Structure formats: structure tokens, C-alpha cells
Amino acid sequence: MQVTDSLTKIWINWELKALVPVAGVLVVGVLAFAMVTLDLRADERHKVLLVATGGAAIICAATLVVLAVLIQWPLSELQAKIAQLRDGNLTVAVGFADRQDEIGELGRNFNEMVRQMRENQEEIQRLHRSQISRAEHLVTLGEVAAGLAHEVRNPLAGIAGVFEIIAAELSASSPSREVLDDARQELNNLNRFVSDLLSCARPKPPEFTPADINMTAEHAIRLARQQAGGLAGQIHFKRGKGLPLVEHDVSQINQVLLNLLLNATHEIDSGGEVRLDISHIGDEVVLSVAxxxxxxxxxxxxHIFRPFFTTKGKGTGLGLSLARRVAEAHAGSIDVESTVGMGAKFTLRLPVRQPQPSADITGGELQIDRETSRR
Ligand SMILES: Nc1ncnc2c1ncn2[C@@H]1O[C@H](COP(=O)(O)OP(=O)(O)OP(=O)(O)O)[C@@H](O)[C@H]1O
Ligand SMILES: [Mg+2]
Known part of the structure; x- marks a missing residue:
């Protein structure tokens, strides 16, 4: 086996390979000729053999020259062009492509391949340029959105306070109570939209604290029930048993769970249900909203995790993109499984302990934050 291997690795020049059979045939020819001339006189036989051997040598030399012109030169040119291509020169082309034989065909294929590579590279550069300018555009838009959301937040908190005062002063039987509840609901939606917009436009790095994830989830469940109106009783929660403390940003994970629960509640009617289950698998906690x-x-x-993708008339399409961003900033993940007509299940996985150093995305976000706060 080893002998075969080393034999296959021996480099034999192609001219030698081509010439050996030709030379072999010629030698056999000369020998045959020598046999035929056995009954001639010795000096005549020498002359004839000299002529035959000379002829064979000329044929070998001519074959070599023809092979060199037809094959060796194009191959050398091809090798040189491939070396230029490797150095990044995508304008190379071989000169033997107009030959009407297999070598010409090889040249045409090579030139065509280089042309396609050149086109692909131009396309990649064009996409790259347009993505950079799109990214710059998005950063500017994000800053505008963040500024706007920031300005709207304080008045919203003020209006919520006024609603609370009015609610406290209204009698329990007042017909205005229903209108006030609707207005509070709208205010909640607006507040969530502004929070989502702010988190998307100016994401904050998570502030990790080892905390009880059951409590974080319970808080989200309470908020979701408050906003679910008549469907509140159909939102079920199964606490995780024997969970360790999980390093997470309580407010961010609460926001993610609330978005998932509200999405799920939006999909059910009076016969349906929403379940938030927590379990502990290995080094992770798994939170599923089904x-x-x-x-x-x-x-x-x-598309559902893309910012601004929504199928709802009043939706912003920010909830899931935010959820994925937060999950990744926690070195976790979020996935979805769905069967049409049967429902959907979103699974959020979070590591119990954050890896050291914390996820890269945090560094990027910090830079954006510092950048914007300097202005
Ligand atoms: N539980 C679910 N069942 C079916 N579709 C869902 C579910 N959750 C999300 N989706 C789909 O994903 C889309 C994006 O959801 P996302 O939460 O990002 O935005 P949204 O809910 O449309 O808007 P917002 O969160 O601002 O109200 C939704 O419009 C909906 O089409
Ligand atoms: Mg949503």
C-alpha cells in the first residue's frame, strides 16, 4: 500500500509520458527494420539503420516541439494567469481561448469563470456599499426615534398618574369608569410601544443580577393579565421547581416575557389558553410561552423576528425583534415552533450564569450609547 502511495506521488513530466509510447513504437519499428535487413551487406545495413534511427530521432523531436507549442505554452500561460488571479487580479484572461480545440475550450471556460468572479465581486461591493449607507441611515433614524420616545415617556407617566387620581375619585358605579379603563389600556399600549421603540433604538446593555426567574415571570404574568381583559383567566403559569438564581436583567426579561404573553393572548379567543412554563435543563433555564x-x-x-414586521393593524412589529436582541445579549436564544391551526410556542433559553466576558453585543451597544450621550 505504501509502495503504491509513494509511486503515485512521483512527479513525471507530461512530455515524458507522451514521448515514451512514441519512442517505444519507433524503437520497435527500428528493431523490426533491423531484422528485415539481416540479409543485406554489413555496410549497407549500417547505412539503412543509421537512416532509420535518425528518422526516429527526428520524429521524436518534432513530436516534442508540436506538443510544446500545442500544450506546454498554453498551460504555462494558464498557470501564470491563475497566480495573478490568486493575487486578486480579476481582469486576467488567457490568449489561447480562440483556439478551436480542447485547449481553446479550457481557455474559454477559464475566461468565463474569471468574468463571473469579477461580476460577483462587483455585486458584493455594491451590496456592501448600500448596506453601509442603510446602516448609517438606520442609526440616524434610531437616534431620532430614541429622542422622540424619551420625550414622550415623561408626559405619559404624568397622564397615568392623573388617571390614577381620577379613578380613585370616581365612585365604583360611575359609568365613566369603563371609559377610564379603556383609556388606561390605551395608555399601557402606548407606554409599551414607547418602551419597545426606545429599547430598539438605543439598546441598553443588560444589568445582570442573580435573581429568581420565577418572580420575574410572575410579574410579567400579572401585567399580561391586567392587559388581557376578559381573557386574563386563560393565562396559566407553571413555576419552575428547584431553580437556581439566574443571572439576568430583570426588567429586560420581564419586557420580553410580557411581549410574548401579549402576542399569545392576542391569538386566542374565549376557548383558548396561553401557558408560560419554566424548567431547568443543565446550565440553562427554559421559558416557553405557548x-x-x-x-x-x-x-x-x-420574518417575524425582523424589526417592524407585523401582521396586526395596530402592531409595531418591534416585540419579537427586541426579544431576540435581549436573549442574545443574555448569551441565550429564542426560537419558535408553530403548527397552523394549532398554535405557536416561543422558547426562551437563558444560561444560569453569564459567560465571562459577557456577550460582544453588549460592547457594541455600549459604544452606541456613549456616542449618543456625548451629543
Ligand atoms: N403567538 C403568536 N401566534 C401567531 N403569530 C404570532 C405570535 N407571536 C407573534 N406572531 C406574529 O409575529 C408578528 C411580529 O410580532 P411582534 O411581537 O414583533 O410585533 P406585533 O405583535 O405585530 O406588534 P406589537 O408587539 O408592537 O404589538 C406578529 O404581527 C404576528 O404576525
Ligand atoms: Mg407583539
Whole structure:
């Protein structure tokens, strides 16, 4: 086996390979000729053999020259062009492409391949340029949105306070109570939208504290029930048993769970249910939010985590993109499974302990934050 291996590795020049059979045939020819001339006189036989051997040598030399012109030169040119290509020169082309034989065909294929590579590279550069300018545009838009959201937040908190005072002064039987509840609900939605917009436009790095994830989830459940109106009783929660403390940003994970719970509640009617389950697997806690709604059609699945993708008239499409960003900033993940007509299940996985140093995305976000706060 080893002998075969080393034999296959021996480099034999192609001219030698081509010439050996030709030379072999010629030698056999000369020998045959020598046999035929056995009955000639010795001096005549020498002359004839000299002529035959000379002829064979000329044929070998001519074959070599022809092979060199037809094959060796184009191959050398091809090798040189491949070396230029490797150095990044995408304008190379071989000169033998107009030959009407297999070598010409090889040259045409090579030139075509280089042309396609050049086109692909131009396309990549064009996309890269347009993405950079899109990213710059988004950063500016993000800053505007963040500024706007920041300005709107304080008045919103003021209005919420006024609603609380009015609610305290209204009698329990007052017909205005229903209107006030609707207005508070709208205010909650507006507040969540502003919070999501602010978190998307100016993401804060998570502030990790070892905390009880059951309590974080319970808080989200309470908020979701408050906002679910008549469907509140259909939101179920299964606490995780024997969980360790989980290093997480309580407010960010609360926001993510609330978004998932509200999405799920939006999908069910009076016969359906929403479940938030927590379990502990290895070094992770797994939080799943499942509903018995209509599920997500396969065409929408690849887009639902993109910012501003929504199928709801009043939706912003920020909830899930924010959820994914927060999950990744926690070195975790969020995935979805859905069967149309049966419902959807979102699974958030978080490591119990944050890896050291914390995720890269945090560094990037910090830079953006410092950048904007300097202005
Ligand atoms: N539980 C779910 N069942 C079916 N579709 C869902 C579910 N959760 C999300 N989706 C789909 O994903 C889309 C994006 O959700 P996302 O939370 O990002 O935005 P939104 O809910 O539309 O808007 P907002 O969160 O601002 O109200 C939704 O519009 C909906 O089409
Ligand atoms: Mg949503």
C-alpha cells in the first residue's frame, strides 16, 4: 500500500509520458527494420539503420516541439494567469481561448469563470456599499426615534398618574369608569410601544443580577393579565421547581416575557389558553410561552423576528425583534415552533450564569450609547 502511495506521488513530466509510447513504437519499428535487413551487406545495413534511427530521432523531436507549442505554452500561460488571479487580479484572461480545440475550450471556460468572479465581486461591493449607507441611515433614524420616545415617556407617566387620581375619585358605579379603563389600556399600549421603540433604538446593555426567574415571570404574568381583559383567566403559569438564581436583567426579561404573553393572548379567543412554563435543563433555564391560537403561516416564519414586521393593524412589529436582541445579549436564544391551526410556542433559553466576558453585543451597544450621550 505504501509502495503504491509513494509511486503515485512521483512527479513525471507530461512530455515524458507522451514521448515514451512514441519512442517505444519507433524503437520497435527500428528493431523490426533491423531484422528485415539481416540479409543485406554489413555496410549497407549500417547505412539503412543509421537512416532509420535518425528518422526516429527526428520524429521524436518534432513530436516534442508540436506538443510544446500545442500544450506546454498554453498551460504555462494558464498557470501564470491563475497566480495573478490568486493575487486578486480579476481582469486576467488567457490568449489561447480562440483556439478551436480542447485547449481553446479550457481557455474559454477559464475566461468565463474569471468574468463571473469579477461580476460577483462587483455585486458584493455594491451590496456592501448600500448596506453601509442603510446602516448609517438606520442609526440616524434610531437616534431620532430614541429622542422622540424619551420625550414622550415623561408626559405619559404624568397622564397615568392623573388617571390614577381620577379613578380613585370616581365612585365604583360611575359609568365613566369603563371609559377610564379603556383609556388606561390605551395608555399601557402606548407606554409599551414607547418602551419597545426606545429599547430598539438605543439598546441598553443588560444589568445582570442573580435573581429568581420565577418572580420575574410572575410579574410579567400579572401585567399580561391586567392587559388581557376578559381573557386574563386563560393565562396559566407553571413555576419552575428547584431553580437556581439566574443571572439576568430583570426588567429586560420581564419586557420580553410580557411581549410574548401579549402576542399569545392576542391569538386566542374565549376557548383558548396561553401557558408560560419554566424548567431547568443543565446550565440553562427554559421559558416557553405557548398558545392555542391559529399559529404562524410558514411564509411569515422567516420574518417575524425582523424589526417592524407585523401582521396586526395596530402592531409595531418591534416585540419579537427586541426579544431576540435581549436573549442574545443574555448569551441565550429564542426560537419558535408553530403548527397552523394549532398554535405557536416561543422558547426562551437563558444560561444560569453569564459567560465571562459577557456577550460582544453588549460592547457594541455600549459604544452606541456613549456616542449618543456625548451629543
Ligand atoms: N403567538 C403568536 N401566534 C401567531 N403569530 C404570532 C405570535 N407571536 C407573534 N406572531 C406574529 O409575529 C408578528 C411580529 O410580532 P411582534 O411581537 O414583533 O410585533 P406585533 O405583535 O405585530 O406588534 P406589537 O408587539 O408592537 O404589538 C406578529 O404581527 C404576528 O404576525
Ligand atoms: Mg407583539
Amino acid at each position: 398558545d392555542t391560537g391559529q399559529g404562524i403561516v410558514p411564509e411569515h416564519l422567516p
